[in-house]
Amino acid sequence: MKANLEDIAKAAGVSKMTVSRVLRGGTGFSDETRDRVIKVAERLGYVPNKLAAAFGSYQASTLVGMCVPRLTSGLFAHVLDGVDRALSRLGYQLMIGANNHSTAEEEAWVRQIVSWRPAGLILSGRNHTPATVDLLRQVAVPVVEIWDLTTSPIDMSVGFSHYDCGAEMGQFLLRRGRRRAGYVGALARADVMGQARLEGFQAVLAQAGAPLVDREVLLDMPGFYAGYYGLETLLTRTPDLDVVYFHNDDMAVGGLAYAQAKGIRVPEDLGIAGWGGMEAASILPRRLTTTVVPTTAIGKAAAEALVARLKGEPGQEVTVVPTRLVPGETG
Amino acid sequence: MKANLEDIAKAAGVSKMTVSRVLRGGTGFSDETRDRVIKVAERLGYVPNKLAAAFGSYQASTLVGMCVPRLTSGLFAHVLDGVDRALSRLGYQLMIGANNHSTAEEEAWVRQIVSWRPAGLILSGRNHTPATVDLLRQVAVPVVEIWDLTTSPIDMSVGFSHYDCGAEMGQFLLRRGRRRAGYVGALARADVMGQARLEGFQAVLAQAGAPLVDREVLLDMPGFYAGYYGLETLLTRTPDLDVVYFHNDDMAVGGLAYAQAKGIRVPEDLGIAGWGGMEAASILPRRLTTTVVPTTAIGKAAAEALVARLKGEPGQEVTVVPTRLVPGETG
DNA sequence: TGCGTCAGGTTTACCGGTAACGTAGCCTAG
DNA sequence: CTAGGCTACGTTACCGGTAAACCTGACGCA
Numbered sequence: 001m002k003a004n005l006e007d008i009a010k011a012a013g014v015s016k017m018t019v020s021r022v023l024r025g026g027t028g029f030s031d032e033t034r035d036r037v038i039k040v041a042e043r044l045g046y047v048p049n050k051l052a053a054a055f056g057s058y059q060a061s062t063l064v065g066m067c068v069p070r071l072t073s074g075l076f077a078h079v080l081d082g083v084d085r086a087l088s089r090l091g092y093q094l095m096i097g098a099n100n101h102s103t104a105e106e107e108a109w110v111r112q113i114v115s116w117r118p119a120g121l122i123l124s125g126r127n128h129t130p131a132t133v134d135l136l137r138q139v140a141v142p143v144v145e146i147w148d149l150t151t152s153p154i155d156m157s158v159g160f161s162h163y164d165c166g167a168e169m170g171q172f173l174l175r176r177g178r179r180r181a182g183y184v185g186a187l188a189r190a191d192v193m194g195q196a197r198l199e200g201f202q203a204v205l206a207q208a209g210a211p212l213v214d215r216e217v218l219l220d221m222p223g224f225y226a227g228y229y230g231l232e233t234l235l236t237r238t239p240d241l242d243v244v245y246f247h248n249d250d251m252a253v254g255g256l257a258y259a260q261a262k263g264i265r266v267p268e269d270l271g272i273a274g275w276g277g278m279e280a281a282s283i284l285p286r287r288l289t290t291t292v293v294p295t296t297a298i299g300k301a302a303a304e305a306l307v308a309r310l311k312g313e314p315g316q317e318v319t320v321v322p323t324r325l326v327p328g329e330t331g
Numbered sequence: 332m333k334a335n336l337e338d339i340a341k342a343a344g345v346s347k348m349t350v351s352r353v354l355r356g357g358t359g360f361s362d363e364t365r366d367r368v369i370k371v372a373e374r375l376g377y378v379p380n381k382l383a384a385a386f387g388s389y390q391a392s393t394l395v396g397m398c399v400p401r402l403t404s405g406l407f408a409h410v411l412d413g414v415d416r417a418l419s420r421l422g423y424q425l426m427i428g429a430n431n432h433s434t435a436e437e438e439a440w441v442r443q444i445v446s447w448r449p450a451g452l453i454l455s456g457r458n459h460t461p462a463t464v465d466l467l468r469q470v471a472v473p474v475v476e477i478w479d480l481t482t483s484p485i486d487m488s489v490g491f492s493h494y495d496c497g498a499e500m501g502q503f504l505l506r507r508g509r510r511r512a513g514y515v516g517a518l519a520r521a522d523v524m525g526q527a528r529l530e531g532f533q534a535v536l537a538q539a540g541a542p543l544v545d546r547e548v549l550l551d552m553p554g555f556y557a558g559y560y561g562l563e564t565l566l567t568r569t570p571d572l573d574v575v576y577f578h579n580d581d582m583a584v585g586g587l588a589y590a591q592a593k594g595i596r597v598p599e600d601l602g603i604a605g606w607g608g609m610e611a612a613s614i615l616p617r618r619l620t621t622t623v624v625p626t627t628a629i630g631k632a633a634a635e636a637l638v639a640r641l642k643g644e645p646g647q648e649v650t651v652v653p654t655r656l657v658p659g660e661t662g
Numbered sequence: 663t664g665c666g667t668c669a670g671g672t673t674t675a676c677c678g679g680t681a682a683c684g685t686a687g688c689c690t691a692g
Numbered sequence: 693c694t695a696g697g698c699t700a701c702g703t704t705a706c707c708g709g710t711a712a713a714c715c716t717g718a719c720g721c722a
Contacts, residue, residue, distance in 0.1 A: 056711090
């Protein structure tokens, strides 16, 4: 790690400022000088130092931080992918973190990240500690809150309403004649958004005079197992349900597996609905009734909102991305 | 973004060096001074500048870069999670990138990342462009190559042998009496490691006098659909196979779905084997025959190897993590 | 001839930390 | 009584870029 601008400057017989301009593709030098500088830079194996660049000019940081609830979530993996594709194309670097559904962990992460003076941040959810919000405002870094829509974002927001997702599914299941609905979730209070879906679901059912009959919320991760055993627990306690809404598709698929194992006919004896739109769900023998979330599009939109802001374009404060209820054959 | 060490120093009536020492938890100051400095720092809302710290001392970078083939891969999500848990606990920040199974894209990513002077890098696979290897050696950054084991790593390596995975599965299926095996894969040449598994698989079969009968390798992403349609194509062309080895579990589950849709009995008419160990696979009506890869453990081990190196401990050059063949009920 | 303008540079002054070294005052051992 | 060591600081130099201001010769033109 030896060659720096000074070394190149000396070897090329120019000042390091000229080298800097050449390597950044600026103006104010002849073609001849440019070729010479570039040749020397290559010969010396010059590796640029973005640390110095970002530090010195404090305008040039190309770091973007993104915090997701869990890195193992299939849905967020697609959001991350959408963000990364959009940003890496423009030369930004993505720093990631997981908050494990805890605003305190998010705060700790934000505290670490802002000390790198990132160009922007992408956070998941609308729930943050007051200290986090204060800090973000203080350092005045562009922030995009994704996933859960908020009408009063810290800065920008890209997402949809989880409450509406739940409500829409409730209406759909009512139209299909379901009257005794149950719910199987996970993570308890830690997942605010799953909670919001449940609330929307419940509100619609109650309004129609067919309120939620029973629910089972596990403390486990919301995966196949939790869905399987969650449904088992729920049906053992309350056998006469005619439909169960699950926290997400992974759990719903677990529920389907349980129903199949027990000879419960779906959807005749029991309806099953999920949320999220996992790839696996669509090739099951029976297409899962679920709400498909445009994950990659959310990531792309968040990245684009951030980049627009960085370029000085005003951009959209709040971007609503549409979810899509897929009727399927299990509801 | 106003307060810096100088401001705190002035307000506390000490030099900024003392402030630096206090805030980093060093020594060489009285309790009284420490309390005063910390109080002032909090009052001024001091946000440390790691850019300046890393740039100035060029020892303190806490950035670690990690490059995976695809961010949407469930297996790599767990590796990422393992790395992140291990590193974030120690105060490191993770910068990620995806190479889309292309060494050229990996090189572009490495070129970007090294200019941030990271403390270390984690790369997926043992295949890199010569320029990448040169660059990594030149900047002398600690590197861990994960996933595919290599006996001559750039620096350190954590993984297992994909060839052996394929060979082991081949032996297992032979023991179960299979003699006419097929293979369904994806990504063609782009995925070197899937290729290695296939080679191990083929070698064992050939040696036993029951060579691979047919194979179907799609250009698609290795997911459920590819498995479903890949098996359809394969069986249409070569109906009399008695077992099919899939690129991974996602595809194998797609294959199972196809078999079920067509009334093919598994494992009586056709054996199905996958690779990777996805969570979903274990709760299917029939437990999938597959090789479980300790993803999180690989991430953890990679992070630990890196940290050990950074602390100056010698650490292991090559760490082998064991995979586990799960017999299941489909093979 | 004198002056403005422009291309093609150079010079200077930082950015905010940290390492390395310096130093004053006090304590203690020989 | 004093050399030496320790504590608790302060001083200085530097990391490698970039912004902004400045320079200079050539050319066009009134």
